Amino acid sequence: MPLRFALPLMLAMSGPVAALELDAMTDAEREAFRAEVRAYLLDNPEVMQEAFAVLQQREQEAQVTTDMEMIATYSDALFNDRYSYVGGNPAGDITIVEFMDYRCGYCKRAFPEIEALIAADTNIRLIVKEFPILGEQSVLASRFAVATLLVAGDDAYKSVHDTLMEFRGDITQASMTRLAEILELDAQAIIAKMDSDEVTNVITQNRQLGQQMQISGTPTFVIEDQLLRGYVPLDAMEQLVAGLRE
CATH class of the missing domain: 1.20.5 (Single alpha-helices involved in coiled-coils or other helix-helix interfaces)
Structure with a gap:
């Protein structure tokens, strides 16, 4: 220095x-x-x-203290918004909230590890926050996923979410229509719902929450009262969850 x-x-x-x-x-x-x-x-x-x-x-x-205060302030929007997908064990003793973008490479890297964590630990509640920040294709993918949740429910959303996390091509309305058909979903109803105010409101509220929480990148995780910005390896997630239970 x-x-x-x-x-x-x-x-x-x-x-x-x-x-x-x-x-x-x-x-x-x-x-x-x-x-x-x-x-x-x-x-x-x-x-x-x-x-x-x-x-x-x-x-x-000081940052940890600030993060904990923000989580406490916005806890209802984080953990009980009533419009985000809830996976894992809805009654789990540990809640993980993930802000994610389908075009984010680190989100794709984290995806199988989060899946492994939930598969191994059946007492975790996972909330997915659609947070498209990487351009129009990200927005289109999130609109498609949210529309699927509204039209066809949790299981259909989970299928779409998992497929989009592993998807490597361009995200277009045509490719999303084809995806819905492959997954045997009502493609016409989902596409019609994508531009609705209901879908727009979900994404807008997630973006506002991200701003309030000082979240500018994906993935970002909220695990109980801890805020983790960026990719977190599986072993670190496991250690954090175990520590929260002690």
Whole structure:
């Protein structure tokens, strides 16, 4: 770390009293103090690494606290919105909320691991938040999935969701129509529902919730009172769930 950042960081770590004492010094005393700090840091550069590590830890702890407060504030919208798909065990003791986008590579990477987690642990409740942020194809896919949920119910949505998570081609109305036909769904009814106000409202509310929760990327997971931004490996998910149960 450049030495010009050393003194401000040390004062930040030591609190307002140190800053007030520095302000009370004469110019000569202040220059002498700075010279002593510089000499000490040159002789002991590991001190700055330790101080920076402590500062990072404090920032992380502050972020965790902020995240927990946001989850508590928006808990009803997160866990009880009455329009999102609920999978796994609806009465499970651990709830996982996933904000996802069908065009997101890391969402696709997380998909089989979330499936494995729920298959192995039958006491997890999974809520899927359609959160299309990667362009028009993402929006089209989410509209199709939400329309399927509204027209044909949970099982049909699950089939569509799983297929879209593994889908690698372009998402168009034609490809979605073909997908509905392959899954033996009422393609005409689903396509007709896609542009409805009901579907628009679901996606709009998810986006608003994402903004309120300071979520800007996918996947993002809310696991009880924990907010996890980005892909999380299966073993880390398992450890977190086990820790929440302790």
